[in-house]
Amino acid sequence: MSATQRVQDPHPVARNYGAYQNEIYARGTLDNIKPTVTTDPNKLEEQAKKHLPATSYNYVAGGAGERATMDANRLAFRQWKLVPRMLRDTTHRDVTVELFGKKYDSPLLVAPVGVQVIFNEDKETGVAEVASQLGVPYITSSASSSSMEEIAQANGAGPRWYQLYWPQDNDITISLLNRAKKAGYEVLVVTLDTWALSWRPWDLDEAYVPFLKGIGDQAGFTDPVFRKKFAEKHGKEIEDDILTASKEWAGHIFSGAAHTWDQIDLLKKHWDGPIVLKGIQHVDDARLAVEKGVDGIVVSNHGGRQLDGAVGSLDVLPEIVDAVGDKLTVLFDSGIRTGVDIIKALSLGAKGVLIGRPWVYGLAVGGKLGAKDALRGLLADLDQSMGLAGIQNISECKRSMVRRVQYPGDVKSSN
Numbered sequence: 546m547s548a549t550q551r552v553q554d555p556h557p558v559a560r561n562y563g564a565y566q567n568e569i570y571a572r573g574t575l576d577n578i579k580p581t582v583t584t585d586p587n588k589l590e591e592q593a594k595k596h597l598p599a600t601s602y603n604y605v606a607g608g609a610g611e612r613a614t615m616d617a618n619r620l621a622f623r624q625w626k627l628v629p630r631m632l633r634d635t636t637h638r639d640v641t642v643e644l645f646g647k648k649y650d651s652p653l654l655v656a657p658v659g660v661q662v663i664f665n666e667d668k669e670t671g672v673a674e675v676a677s678q679l680g681v682p683y684i685t686s687s688a689s690s691s692s693m694e695e696i697a698q699a700n701g702a703g704p705r706w707y708q709l710y711w712p713q714d715n716d717i718t719i720s721l722l723n724r725a726k727k728a729g730y731e732v733l734v735v736t737l738d739t740w741a742l743s744w745r746p747w748d749l750d751e752a753y754v755p756f757l758k759g760i761g762d763q764a765g766f767t768d769p770v771f772r773k774k775f776a777e778k779h780g781k782e783i784e785d786d787i788l789t790a791s792k793e794w795a796g797h798i799f800s801g802a803a804h805t806w807d808q809i810d811l812l813k814k815h816w817d818g819p820i821v822l823k824g825i826q827h828v829d830d831a832r833l834a835v836e837k838g839v840d841g842i843v844v845s846n847h848g849g850r851q852l853d854g855a856v857g858s859l860d861v862l863p864e865i866v867d868a869v870g871d872k873l874t875v876l877f878d879s880g881i882r883t884g885v886d887i888i889k890a891l892s893l894g895a896k897g898v899l900i901g902r903p904w905v906y907g908l909a910v911g912g913k914l915g916a917k918d919a920l921r922g923l924l925a926d927l928d929q930s931m932g933l934a935g936i937q938n939i940s941e942c943k944r945s946m947v948r949r950v951q952y953p954g955d956v957k958s959s960n
């Protein structure tokens with residue numbers, strides 16, 4: 546590589562995410578300042594609870610049914626152990642990854658999370674801003690409490706993807722895709738597992754669902770096609786009747802009717818970038834994704850928030866990677882709480898991982914800076930743990946680094 550080429554490289558050096566650990570100790574030593582957001586994954590949920598109204602806490606910490614799939618997600622991680630290597634030069638870890646032909650500084654992505662205003666007023670725009678500062682890709686949810694354009698602006702030059710809750714009305718779907726393209730979203734993530742909300746006792750007992758009150762409907766409320774259709778049908782504007790508008794928008798995206806494989810072609814026709822299907826658990830669905838010619842999948846059970854009793858997400862990752870890992874990009878989420886969890890998922894074949902609740906808890910505790918601390922904590926833990934495991938870069942996260950071991954007393958840690 547010539548010197549000029551090197552200068553043009555936007556990522557000449559991998560970021561030093563590990564510096565956060567030294568920063569924490571230095572602040573403590575020099576100024577007696579402790580981290581605002583706990584660095585203990587098993588205390589994070591509890592800490593966030595103190596900062597949230599019960600309805601918001603239940604919304605994020607709750608899951609479907611008796612939370613059996615949330616437990617399974619954690620247990621699945623506990624059943625894999627790392628087998629570390631020694632005497633390897635891992636002084637400077639490189640955690641960059643290449644996804645869909647583009648280099649990213651971080652192998653972890655901010656998972657699409659809707660209704661963030663119920664956790665902190667910094668909401669999506671704040672999290673998109675700090676994600677950009679960290680070089681962590683931000684995935685904007687279709688159920689965001691800010692518009693996708695506002696989020697894009699806050700994200701600035703940061704990498705961003707768009708998650709689609711797929712409306713039943715094709716005109717509205719196409720409008721959302723066009724807006725996302727215009728606002729600089731690079732990858733389309735289509736969530737398949739939430740075409741209706743699951744049975745969620747923690748929300749049901751509070752009779753609480755934000756998007757029927759106009760929270761998280763901003764994608765629709767700012768959409769010219771939805772606005773026009775609403776005005777024609779009801780003879781009034783959305784702002785004149787938020788409750789009716791909310792119900793109508795929810796009817797579009799959580800309609801109670803699933804789409805089918807043959808409809809993927811519509812998305813391909815109207816989106817020219819990579820398409821990723823989120824919510825794949827069955828190996829046959831992974832194969833169908835290949836047949837349909839999409840670019841990637843997220844092996845995910847929505848963090849145990851949808852089908853309770855479904856298998857732990859990590860439990861199906863290896864078989865899916867074995868079946869389709871060389872034909873499309875396999876990403877992973879559900880249950881990641883530590884840097885070592887990230888190494889395990891990457892070693893089992895995921896090319897990148899999405900993180901949900903941990904940074905939402907950080908957002909609840911300390912606004913956007915709290916979300917940033919939670920993400921920095923995960924990245925620093927990843928960096929440090931890679932070094933200690935003898936892994937210099939992400940491509941060295943291989944199956945030989947992990948072993949499945951079940952101890953009788955192994956228990957789940959925090960959800």
Ligand SMILES: Cc1cc2nc3c(=O)[nH]c(=O)nc-3n(C[C@H](O)[C@H](O)[C@H](O)COP(=O)(O)O)c2cc1C
Pocket residue numbers: 604605656657658659686687688689708736823845846847848849850878879880881899900901902903905
């Ligand atoms: C409060 C909350 C809201 C979420 N909203 C969305 C959403 O709008 N779209 C989506 O595809 N996934 C959504 N998810 C699921 C996440 O993208 C992700 O799959 C899940 O949180 C991963 O599991 P984890 O929380 O154990 O990391 C949401 C998750 C939470 C906790």
Ligand SMILES: O=C(O)C(=O)c1ccccc1
Pocket residue numbers: 658659660688739756761847850
């Ligand atoms: O709660 C969720 O898991 C989710 O995906 C969602 C659904 C509707 C509004 C916001 C988030």
